[in-house]
Amino acid sequence: MTSIAENVENVPVDVQKKKQQTLMTLKRVIKYSGVRLISLFITVVIGVYLTIMIANMGGYVDTMMKAEIQERITMQIQMNPAFQNMDPATRKELTEKEIQNEIKRLNLDQPLLLRSVRFLRNALTLNLGRAMNLSSDSGSRNVRAIILERIPYTLLLMGTANFILFFTTLFLALALSRKYGSFWDKIIIGLSPTSSAPSWLYGIFLILIFAAVLKILPFGGVIDAPVPKDFLGRSLSVLRHLILPASSLIISQFFYSIYNWRTFFLIYSSEDYVEMAKAKGLPSRDVERRYILRPTLPTIITAFALLLIGTWTGAIITETVFQWPGLGRVTFRAIGLYDTPVIVGTTIIYAYLLAITVFLLDIVYALVDPRVKIGGGGEPKK
Amino acid sequence: MKQFLSTLREIRKYPAAIVGLLIVSALVIFAVVVVINIPYQEAIRLWRGGEEVYGRNPRNVPPKWFNWFREDDLPESFELIEGDNGVTSTVETTKGGTTIKTLSFEFDYNYTAFPQDVVFYFKSNFDVKEPFVAMTWVTPDEREIRLGNFGTGPTLTFPVSQDDQIRKKVDGMMPNVGLFDDPEQEGEQVLQGTYKVNLEAITFEPGSEINVEMLVLGQVYGWAGTDHLRRDLTLPMMWGAPIALTFGLLAALGTSVTTMIFAAIGAWYGGVVDGLIQRITEINLVLPFLSILIMVGTFYSRSIWTILGVTIALSIFTGGIKQYRAIFMQVKESTYIEAAQAYGAKDGRIISRYLIPRIIPLLIPGLISAVPAFVFLEASLALLGIGDPVLPTWGKTINDAYQNAALYRGWYYWILEPAALLMITGLGFAMLGFSLDRIFNPRLRGL
Numbered sequence: 001m002t003s004i005a006e007n008v009e010n011v012p013v014d015v016q017k018k019k020q021q022t023l024m025t026l027k028r029v030i031k032y033s034g035v036r037l038i039s040l041f042i043t044v045v046i047g048v049y050l051t052i053m054i055a056n057m058g059g060y061v062d063t064m065m066k067a068e069i070q071e072r073i074t075m076q077i078q079m080n081p082a083f084q085n086m087d088p089a090t091r092k093e094l095t096e097k098e099i100q101n102e103i104k105r106l107n108l109d110q111p112l113l114l115r116s117v118r119f120l121r122n123a124l125t126l127n128l129g130r131a132m133n134l135s136s137d138s139g140s141r142n143v144r145a146i147i148l149e150r151i152p153y154t155l156l157l158m159g160t161a162n163f164i165l166f167f168t169t170l171f172l173a174l175a176l177s178r179k180y181g182s183f184w185d186k187i188i189i190g191l192s193p194t195s196s197a198p199s200w201l202y203g204i205f206l207i208l209i210f211a212a213v214l215k216i217l218p219f220g221g222v223i224d225a226p227v228p229k230d231f232l233g234r235s236l237s238v239l240r241h242l243i244l245p246a247s248s249l250i251i252s253q254f255f256y257s258i259y260n261w262r263t264f265f266l267i268y269s270s271e272d273y274v275e276m277a278k279a280k281g282l283p284s285r286d287v288e289r290r291y292i293l294r295p296t297l298p299t300i301i302t303a304f305a306l307l308l309i310g311t312w313t314g315a316i317i318t319e320t321v322f323q324w325p326g327l328g329r330v331t332f333r334a335i336g337l338y339d340t341p342v343i344v345g346t347t348i349i350y351a352y353l354l355a356i357t358v359f360l361l362d363i364v365y366a367l368v369d370p371r372v373k374i375g376g377g378g379e380p381k382k
Numbered sequence: 383m384k385q386f387l388s389t390l391r392e393i394r395k396y397p398a399a400i401v402g403l404l405i406v407s408a409l410v411i412f413a414v415v416v417v418i419n420i421p422y423q424e425a426i427r428l429w430r431g432g433e434e435v436y437g438r439n440p441r442n443v444p445p446k447w448f449n450w451f452r453e454d455d456l457p458e459s460f461e462l463i464e465g466d467n468g469v470t471s472t473v474e475t476t477k478g479g480t481t482i483k484t485l486s487f488e489f490d491y492n493y494t495a496f497p498q499d500v501v502f503y504f505k506s507n508f509d510v511k512e513p514f515v516a517m518t519w520v521t522p523d524e525r526e527i528r529l530g531n532f533g534t535g536p537t538l539t540f541p542v543s544q545d546d547q548i549r550k551k552v553d554g555m556m557p558n559v560g561l562f563d564d565p566e567q568e569g570e571q572v573l574q575g576t577y578k579v580n581l582e583a584i585t586f587e588p589g590s591e592i593n594v595e596m597l598v599l600g601q602v603y604g605w606a607g608t609d610h611l612r613r614d615l616t617l618p619m620m621w622g623a624p625i626a627l628t629f630g631l632l633a634a635l636g637t638s639v640t641t642m643i644f645a646a647i648g649a650w651y652g653g654v655v656d657g658l659i660q661r662i663t664e665i666n667l668v669l670p671f672l673s674i675l676i677m678v679g680t681f682y683s684r685s686i687w688t689i690l691g692v693t694i695a696l697s698i699f700t701g702g703i704k705q706y707r708a709i710f711m712q713v714k715e716s717t718y719i720e721a722a723q724a725y726g727a728k729d730g731r732i733i734s735r736y737l738i739p740r741i742i743p744l745l746i747p748g749l750i751s752a753v754p755a756f757v758f759l760e761a762s763l764a765l766l767g768i769g770d771p772v773l774p775t776w777g778k779t780i781n782d783a784y785q786n787a788a789l790y791r792g793w794y795y796w797i798l799e800p801a802a803l804l805m806i807t808g809l810g811f812a813m814l815g816f817s818l819d820r821i822f823n824p825r826l827r828g829l
Contacts, residue, residue, distance in 0.1 A: 039661070039664075040664075043661065043664045043665050043668060044668060046665050047665045047666075047667075047668030047669055048668070050665070050669060051669060051670065051673075051674070054674055054678075057681045057682060060681060060682070061681060064681070189398075192812075192816060193398070193402075193808075193809050193812035193813045193816055194809065194812075196751075196754035196755065196758070196809065196811070196812035197754070197758060197804070197808050198758045198762060200762065200765065201758070201761075201804065204780070204789070204797055204801055207789055208794060208797065208798070211789070212789045212790065212792065212794070219789070219790065316672055316673070316676070316766070317672075317762050317766065320765075320766065321765075321784075331670075332676065332766065335673065335676045335677050335680050336680060338680075338681070343673065346673070347668075347669075347670050347673065350668070350670060351668040354668055355668070358664075
């Protein structure tokens with residue numbers, strides 16, 4: 001007992017010091033995370049507010065929409081046979097009233113500054129409001145309904161393409177970095193400039209070959225018309241429509257992605273500690289896993305996270321070329337119809353996702369990369 | 383100079399760089415030649431001039447060189463006017479000022495494909511009574527088909543394909559097919575041989591004259607074919623080059639240089655300035671780049687210069703600024719900077735004379751690699767229908783083609799030509815940029 005007591009007496013100094021240290025680290029972590037969270041939130045707020053102002057062109061869109069309302073309602077009343085026999089003064093009054101009603105409905109009678117602040121508050125609380133002109137396929141004007149309706153399609157397309165792209169290129173690059181200088185390596189390097197072309201250009205070539213000339217795959221859209229009755233038929237039809245857009249997205253990034261990862265792995269595999277591991281005679285699988293992949297993990301995770309964000313935004317042009325009813329296309333249509341709520345809605349979702357990802361990345365970095373010590377390495381110099 | 387030469391020597395080791403350099407220089411020379419030969423105003427006139435500029439071209443036909451790859455040639459357009467070989471005319475004046483002009487247009491037609499149309503243009507002067515014409519079509523097997531009798535007015539364009547009367551006379555076939563069809567054969571087959579159009583034009587006043595032209599519209603045209611408005615696509619294919627290069631180079635140059643300057647300022651001053659630049663970069667990351675460009679194009683102005691300015695403004699504070707900043711942070715610690723500080727150099731001088739020049743070898747490959755992205759950005763915006771409203775570009779041609787379902791209707795040349803040119807331009811810059819990156823970037827050297 002005594003010996004233990006003696007031990008206990010001895011230990012507390014150490015434990016206390018350690019405890020104090022853990023507490024300090026915890027404090028630092030909380031403080032750091034708090035600061036980071038606040039700064040990210042401010043970033044999102046400013047970004048979204050800017051988008052709101054741009055989507056309204058600093059009030060210019062208001063003028064345009066008012067003119068449009070005036071013209072539309074004047075026409076409506078003039079064309080309506082019920083009002084044909086009305087005397088001009090009453091009709092004018094009616095027109096004026098209708099125009100004011102419509103302006104009020106769209107809240108155009110309030111100053112933009114006021115509206116923009118309300119937009120911002122609603123956007124930040126994900127209260128996305130109602131679209132001005134667009135409606136979802138089910139007929140709802142609710143922006144959330146419109147966006148939710150499109151998200152599955154975008155996720156299907158971008159998810160498929162991005163996951164295939166990410167994992168195939170990563171593993172091919174790893175395999176290639178082992179055979180540095182080989183025939184395939186040279187081929188990949190030679191082909192990497194092809195990725196300078198955007199996916200829609202490849203999309204056009206693919207449509208030309210497989211839809212127009214060979215006639216084996218559809219030009220665009222998401223499902224055959226009439227829609228197949230059974231689940232299997234529907235899935236197969238969607239899959240057939242998915243092939244071309246997904247391939248175009250994959251092809252446009254494929255070779256450059258492999259080249260990039262390959263170069264990246266090569267740089268890391270020429271580090272001294274890798275040479276050392278090889279010299280020790282470790283099997284190449286172990287070398288790869290423990291000495292090459294481990295230190296490159298943060299970068300791979302970052303790339304993967306950014307890919308996840310990219311998956312949400314959709315690809316405006318590729319979706320337009322393939323008439324794929326995703327988020328990208330709805331954004332494009334919303335812009336064409338000056339539908340600010342929808343534009344802001346898509347932006348806010350993207351901004352939130354980005355901010356959350358960046359924040360999570362900071363934490364994940366600290367977990368996987370021992371070099372990233374929160375608050376800087378060691379004690380600060382006096 | 384010495385460094386430049388050694389770089390050139392280095393480039394020789396990379397075949398991709400040589401190919402890229404060749405493509406880029408060829409494009410630049412081509413663009414300059416195009417702008418000199420077809421000035422801006424002339425290009426716009428040729429593209430937007432209306433019927434009188436391109437009204438006599440066939441509609442939606444592939445380029446002439448298609449024939450090089452075909453066994454049986456597609457017909458080319460040709461025109462017959464009085465005085466040409468094959469056109470005979472006699473004039474007979476009667477009393478009372480009435481003149482009868484008998485014209486005969488004779489031509490050989492030995493193609494296996496039908497022409498797109500046969501058009502007659504009449505032009506006359508008269509005071510009160512308009513001239514009157516009667517036309518007969520004579521096939522090689524001596525069948526005669528009446529094309530019509532009508533008054534011409536001061537000017538008249540008579541395309542046979544639009545005429546229902548002729549259509550009835552040739553068993554309901556399209557007139558441009560029916561007039562050339564061989565009745566002995568099954569289906570629509572061209573009867574080859576010498577065709578003749580006999581035309582009698584009567585003018586009723588002394589001094590009243592009539593001019594007749596005949597135009598056979600072919601199935602191929604020019605070096606690039608024509609679009610849905612009969613416009614010659616050679617113009618957008620040629621003018622696309624200077625526009626793409628200007629936009630791509632200016633955007634890449636503007637973006638990289640300003641990014642670099644901001645990175646240098648941030649790295650040098652540190653503290654609040656650096657923090658501010660970093661925050662702006664983060665905010666910029668949240669902004670939807672393409673959406674904003676589309677909004678600017680839709681709401682504000684589609685002019686290529688506005689779009690260029692917005693593109694540069696939005697591209698300054700991106701990931702590139704962090705890369706440059708990291709390098710500047712290293713350079714900042716060098717002893718020669720310390721030396722400069724010691725002799726009393728001001729901040730501005732250190733940034734412009736000591737920091738920035740060090741990074742230029744890294745800037746060049748980045749700049750060249752960035753060009754394709756901007757070239758394609760311009761095309762992408764045009765594809766979405768918000769390209770520059772006046773200038774003919776590659777992207778706009780693709781947009782036109784897409785709007786008219788060119789792929790669906792088999793007018794592949796319409797999309798393939800601009801797409802191929804875009805591809806070549808993009809590849810040229812990308813190949814050069816990639817190779818330069820491998821030469822200049824010490825970490826990549828030899829990899």
